[in-house]
Amino acid sequence: MKGGKLIIFSAPSGSGKTTIVRHLLEKPELNLAFSVSATSRPRRGKEKQGEHYYFMSISEFKNHIKNDDFLEWEEVYRDNFYGTLKSEIERLWAQGKNVIFDIDVAGGLRIKRKFPDTTLAVFVKPPSVDELKIRLKKRSTESDDKINMRIAKASVELATAPQFDKIIKNYDLDVALDEAYRLVADFVGVNKENEDE
Numbered sequence: 001m002k003g004g005k006l007i008i009f010s011a012p013s014g015s016g017k018t019t020i021v022r023h024l025l026e027k028p029e030l031n032l033a034f035s036v037s038a039t040s041r042p043r044r045g046k047e048k049q050g051e052h053y054y055f056m057s058i059s060e061f062k063n064h065i066k067n068d069d070f071l072e073w074e075e076v077y078r079d080n081f082y083g084t085l086k087s088e089i090e091r092l093w094a095q096g097k098n099v100i101f102d103i104d105v106a107g108g109l110r111i112k113r114k115f116p117d118t119t120l121a122v123f124v125k126p127p128s129v130d131e132l133k134i135r136l137k138k139r140s141t142e143s144d145d146k147i148n149m150r151i152a153k154a155s156v157e158l159a160t161a162p163q164f165d166k167i168i169k170n171y172d173l174d175v176a177l178d179e180a181y182r183l184v185a186d187f188v189g190v191n192k193e194n195e196d197e
């Protein structure tokens with residue numbers, strides 16, 4: 001596989017990486033396209049097939065693993081598989097896009113290792129594990145059990161931050177959004193003057 005640039009945002013669940021990724025996707029000059037992942041987790045609320053995820057059964061997901069269709073995949077939570085289909089990246093590269101990912105830390109680092117020179121791997125750091133808990137509860141998309149599972153994983157994930165190219169502290173969202181823009185603009189080679197257009 002060969003193509004354009006890859007920009008990865010990884011972080012514990014609730015750190016705000018999805019908000020950052022959505023913000024960057026609204027900037028046409030960055031020429032970004034979102035890598036839609038495959039997942040076996042159930043669809044939440046307003047999520048759309050093929051837009052937020054390619055939702056599929058566990059057995060469909062396992063078939064893709066068997067066929068070597070994934071660039072990377074993880075069982076992020078028990079029985080909840082997530083993965084990046086090679087076909088998705090090839091599709092976006094064929095459109096001449098830089099591909100942006102919202103994926104877990106293990107998957108992010110795996111892609112960085114596969115494409116070390118063309119990948120920018122960014123870790124989004126939450127203020128604290130307690131603050132993560134508050135954010136996840138506020139979001140109220142998961143049960144208490146699931147929230148606790150995500151919190152338990154967060155401590156392990158935080159320890160991987162130094163392996164990323166850059167770390168953004170998401171203590172103040174506006175500051176984090178600006179910093180993310182600057183990092184990505186530099187990486188894809190957009191001039192600073194374009195920022196205010």
Ligand code: 5GP
Pocket residue numbers: 011012013037038041072073074076082083084102103104105106107108
């Ligand atoms: P959620 O269920 O909240 O949408 O996502 C749970 C976690 O799985 C998040 O950290 C999200 O970034 C991660 N994730 C989403 N897609 C992928 C993927 O394709 N690969 C990996 N490794 N993780 C993913």
